[in-house]
Structures are given as structure tokens and as C-alpha cells.
Amino acid sequence: MVIHLVCAARPNFMKIAPLYHALRKEPWATPVIIHTGQHYDHNMYDSFFEDLGLPKPDINLGVGSGTHAEQTGKVMIAYEKVLIDQRPDLVVVVGDVNSTMAATIAAAKMGIKVAHLEAGLRSFDRNMPEELNRLVTDVLVDMLWTPSRDANENLLNEGIAPNKISLVGNIMIDSLEMMREKIEPLQVYRDFELEAGSYGVVTLHRPSNVDDPTVFQDICCVLREISESVPLVFPVHPRTRQRIDDNHLLLATGSTKKLFLPEPLNYVRFMNLVLNCRFVITDSGGIQEETSYLDIPCLTLRGNTERPITVTHGTNQLCELSQLKQKVGEILRGHAPERGNLELWDGKTARRIVETLQKLNRS
Template identity: 45%
Template sequence: MLIDIIAGARPNFMKIAPIIKALEDRASEGDALRYRLVHTGQHYDAQMSGAFFEQLGIPKPEVNLEIGGGTQAEQAAGIMVSYEKLLMESPSALCLVVGDVTSTMACAIAAQKLNIPVAHVEAGIRSGDWTMPEEVNRMVTDSITNWFFTTSEWAGANLKKGGVAEDRIFFVGNTMIDTLLANMPRFSPPDFWEETRLEPGQYFVVTLHRPANVDASGAFAEMLQAIGESTRGLPVVFPVHPRTAKTLRDVIDLPENLVFVDPQPYLQFNYLVKNAKAVITDSGGITEETTVMGVPCVTLRDNTERPETVEMGTNELVGTNPAALRPALDRLFAGNWKQGGIPPLWDGKTSERIVEALEQLLCR
């Protein structure tokens, strides 16, 4: 029984690695499930893709669609055409997609058009913000998914509100956390650690890439100034996303405590996060990792598709107004940040539960 596992962009790689390991472990025990790893090539440079495969022990993809760059529509169209061709030549029994990137939506559509069922890992999360491309990807994917694997009770509730039958929803936990817990002992400092004289608990990490925060150079400059001032002179390590780099070129008079670096490999990036005083971000996945590591997280967004990181974890939404950052960080420096806890089933065993469910659905 052949399962296609789809990966296309950096967030996907952390989610598929433990699923592949769980499948391989079961195969060694004589399980009937086999997998074919399909890399769409949505992220196609070494920093955004290749290093993750190496560090997380992901095998070389059996198929690489090599889509490369382009607009979202161009990427989606290219992925659908190429994946459809693969399925027509060599069909699988299931298309397993993860997360909410363009590859997730495009491969789900191509599979369903050929009557191949779709399973969605990280199904049901919703921000309610249709200006986010990821939100559109989530909604389209879930509208044509057969089986839903969810990270939280909030996600399951969203699916039920949308009319999904309960027996198609599997609350399994978070594969991102499987990867985090498995690799935490291997975290290592980045090359610039000594050069920049970073010390645990005495620096911040920033990641920004959402259009609302980085596409307009004037607003982006205001946010950077607020970050520089609110962090009280501590170093602020800023791995720069390719999207962000385009706008950063137009920003002058940058705060002196910002340390701009290239996107970091998984083990080095999470070493930075684990040892930071706090993280300032507009990413969703990082809020999950900081929650499990107990690191304060300030999210520069007005909404989140991961409310469990706010309701239960260490994350707080402060919005996109730069003026809101200082009061939040003042509370942090005063020692008044919430402790937070770990959401249910974020225990490192999510992938095992997914594979067990797939065995029941496909083999029995």
C-alpha cells in the first residue's frame, strides 16, 4: 500500500521527518504501508531546503517535481500539472499532505481529481484572516480532504463547525513537536555565536516575513526601530527570510543591536530559540516550539491559527502596531511573563498515532 508524502517548503520538512521514521519503524515490523517522498521544489535553495533534509535525516526524495520560483498561482499550477502526471503514470493509494503551503493545496487538488484520497496533517487550524495565503490553502485543502489529523481540540472544533463528521477527524498531536523533542539533544550553536558574543538569556531572536509586517519599507522600518528600542540594547538575532531581505535593502538607519544573519539550519536555529530571552515573530510554527521549550514569545500579528499557544503556552499576540511592543517587553523585563504549559498530546508520539490510524484506514 503506497502513500505519497508531500513536502515542498521549509515548514513541511519538520512535519514529515517523524512520519517517515514512524513508517520505517513499522515497515521493519512487517507493516504493509510503504511511502514515496515527493518534493515539489517549492523551496529550492540549500538554505531553505537542503540543510533540513540532511539535519533531520530525511531520505532523498524519490520524486522531485523541481517547480522552483514564480507567483503563487504559477507554483500551484506547476505542482498540479507535474503531480498529476506522476499519479497517472504511477498512482498511490493515498496523498498525505502537511501544513498549509502552496504544495499542500496543489497536491491535494491533483490527487482528488484522480479519485485518490487525501489525508491532511495539521488540519483544521484557522486564523480567520483571508489575506493570508496560508489561510486560503488551509480552507481549500480541508474542503477536499478525506481524513483529518489535528494538533489541538480547537482545530477539531473548526472542522466540526464546517460539517466534517467526527469519525473522519483524528486528534493526534503535533508532528513539529515530535521533531523538536527528538532533536533537542543535538541543538548546536551557529557559526556566529562566539563572534557576536551571545550569552544564554541575554539576547532576542526575531523572525518576520508576513506581508503586513515586511512588504512596506516604511512600516517595516518603524517595527525594526521599535524592536531595537524595546529590547534595551540586548543583541537581537534576525535570520532574514528571502521575502524580508527584499524590503530590508530599502531600510536605512537600522538599530545597532540588530544582528542580521542568513536563514539558519534547523539545529542551529532552535539552539538560538531555546537559549533566547524571548522570541519576537510573526510565524505560527515558532510559537509552537517556544511553547514547548518554555521560551517567551511575542507575536506581531492580530490573529493566530494556533490559539493553544496563547491560551495554554508562552505566546502572546500584540498586533502589528509597533507601539504595542514596548509594553509587552517591559512586562518581560519585569519578570511578569506567563509560564505557560504544553498542550495535550504534544508528547513526541504524534507520528506513531498517525501511522496507526493510516493502518486502520488503509489496511484493515
């Protein structure tokens, strides 16, 4: 059974890694890694593959950057050629980037079965490009592998047939547990002359936060103010770094010695930094999940989340910029939510998917 695993961005790599390793152990499965090339940066690509024990992609479409339409179109054109030349038995797409939707459309139009890993997540905000990608993908795929029961409910409410939906759990936790032995011994915080539990971690890259210079400057100013009370380590996403440079926003952060702006860290080093921090400020999806699993307070600088279980059962809080200093203060005073029961977030999601595919292969 030839299975294409399509990835495009850093979170995608983490989602395919446990599944790739699980499939490699099966004599009936031949996993093939397809990298669309939508995102490329050495720290965010090559080192992630090395950390996760993944080989170089079998096929790299090399689509590069561009507008949403350009990326989507390039992936569809390039991937269709691959499908014609090397038709797989199944295409697995993950997450919600442009490549996820594009690969789904290309495969579905050729009558190739598609499975969506991390299906059913919804922010209910169609101003987010990712939300449109989720909606289109979930309508077209044959199998929808969900991380939580609220995702199942979303799909059922949209009219998806129940027999297409499988609650498999959170694949991101598989990656974390797979790499824990490498993550835990490190002391990355010492690179910044910090102590465990004495600092916060920041990650920001969403257009709503970083594309408008006025909004982003306000965020930078608040981060600087917070850093006067507690050190902040802000590994800067390449997209965010470009916005800082374009708009001279380093001036907004000033010369404080407690707001650190390193280059992006590889997965192992970044997760060690998170594992030992006091709290996280983010607009990312995956970190909301990882911090909930690890019982680390998380403040998500957004008005909504496609992962509401991290709020209802986890340690995540949605937060407006005007609330950020207050929320950080509450955490520092010991007022933070504790994690509840996160069903099937147990590091065994890849195994459940393999069992599902094994049954499909036998039928």
C-alpha cells in the same frame, strides 16, 4: 501501502520527517518524499534534510517561485503527471502552503485518498493566503489529522464529518524531540558573543509585515530601539532579505552592534538559539508552538493566529507594533505567561498516525 509525503517549504520538512522515519520502520509502508520545489534555498532546504535525517526527495517537481496562482497551477500540472505515472495509495499533505492545496486538488480529482497533517487550524482572516489554502484543503481531504481540540471544533463547525477527524497532536514537537540531542549541546549564541538567556530571537517573513516598505521600516526602527536594551538575533528569511535590499532598509536598522542579521540558520542551530534565548519576536506559526512547548515567551507580531492554543495554553502573546517595546520590557522584568497543559504535544504524534494508517491498511 505507497504513501506520498508532499512538502514544499521549511516547516513542511520538519512535519514530514518524524512521520517518514516512523513509516520507514513499518514493513507494510513505503513512504515517498515529494518535494514540489516551491521554496528553494540551500540553508532552508538541503541542510534541513540533512539535519532531519531525510534522504533526498524521491521526486522534485521543481516548480520554483511565482504568484500564488502560478505556483498552484504548476504544482497541480506537475504532480498530476506523477500521480498518473506512480499512483500512490495515500497522499499526505502538511501545513498550509500553496503546494498543500494544489497537491490535494490534483489527488482528489483522481480519486486518490488524501490526509491533511495539521488540519483544522484557522486564523479566520481570509486576507491571509494560507487561510484560503487551509479551507480548500480541509474540505477535500479524506482524513484530517489535527494538533489540538480547537482545530477539531473548527472542522465540526464547518460541517466536516466527525469520522474523518483525528486528534493526533503536534508533529512539530516530534521533530524537536527527535533532534534534541543534537540541539542542546551547541552554543550558537557564542557566535554573536552573547550569553544564554541574555538575548531575543526575531523571525519575520509575513507579507503584512515585510512587503510594505513603510511598515517594515517602522518595524526595523522598533527592533533597533529594543536592541539598545537587549541584544536581538534576527536570522533573515530570504524573502525578508530581498525586501531589505530592495528598499535599503538596512539604513533603518543602523549600525547597532546589538541587532544581528545573519543568514538563515539550519534547524539544529536555529533551535539551539531559540532554546537559549530570553524571548522570541515572530510572525511565524511553528515558532509559536515550539516556544509554548519550551516555556519561552513569544511575541507574535500579528493581529490573529491560527494557533490560538499557543495563547490560551502557551506562552504566546499577540502583539501590535505599538505594544512591542512595552511587552519586551514586561518579559525582561519577569512578567510572562507560563505554559499550561498542551494535550498530546508529547513527541508521539507520528506514532499515533502510523497506528491509524496501520488500521486502514488492514481494512
